[in-house]
Amino acid sequence: DGDTNGNNDTRYPADFCKATSLARLLPLTNNWADLNEKVDQMTPSGNTNVTIGVSWGWASLSQALPLDEAKDYDTPRLSKYMIVLTDGLNTENRFTKNGNAIDARTGLACKEAKKAGIQIYTVRVIDGDANLLRDCATNPSMYYDVKNASQLTPVFQKIAAEISAVRLTQ
Numbered sequence: 583d584g585d586t587n588g589n590n591d592t593r594y595p596a597d598f599c600k601a602t603s604l605a606r607l608l609p610l611t612n613n614w615a616d617l618n619e620k621v622d623q624m625t626p627s628g629n630t631n632v633t634i635g636v637s638w639g640w641a642s643l644s645q646a647l648p649l650d651e652a653k654d655y656d657t658p659r660l661s662k663y664m665i666v667l668t669d670g671l672n673t674e675n676r677f678t679k680n681g682n683a684i685d686a687r688t689g690l691a692c693k694e695a696k697k698a699g700i701q702i703y704t705v706r707v708i709d710g711d712a713n714l715l716r717d718c719a720t721n722p723s724m725y726y727d728v729k730n731a732s733q734l735t736p737v738f739q740k741i742a743a744e745i746s747a748v749r750l751t752q
Contacts, residue, residue: 630670636691669707692718
């Protein structure tokens with residue numbers, strides 16, 4: 583499992599990353615100040631690998647280490663949601679720069695996360711593989727194609743309203 587003396591930082595094998603400015607992942611929290619600070623730390627850098635986002639999103643919604651803060655999948659009246667947002671095509675992972683190969687890994691990660699019970703929304707901002715993202719979404723109505731960043735606020739408001747409506751009626 584990659585664990586070294588109970589240190590969660592060592593549970594996933596490290597790999598060389600050219601981008602040293604990337605923000606560290608923030609585990610699940612309802613601390614809005616921490617969330618806003620984390621978003622402010624994020625800067626675009628490097629190539630796109632949607633699979634990483636889906637995989638870490640799924641990991642953060644599970645109870646498996648290194649991110650074990652989530653409630654169990656079987657918790658009564660609990661639904662798990664993931665929003666995958668990208669502005670690019672899959673261009674590189676640690677194995678290849680072949681977009682088709684990376685897309686296949688993204689598709690598999692989406693399929694497995696959905697099989698685990700996670701509802702997935704996808705948002706394509708300006709660029710990216712529309713078909714891949716539409717297929718990644720739990721259903722086509724959970725896919726959004728955004729032509730410019732100014733459209734993000736209404737899209738996230740709509741997603742929040744849909745999730746809230748489910749919560750209120752279940």
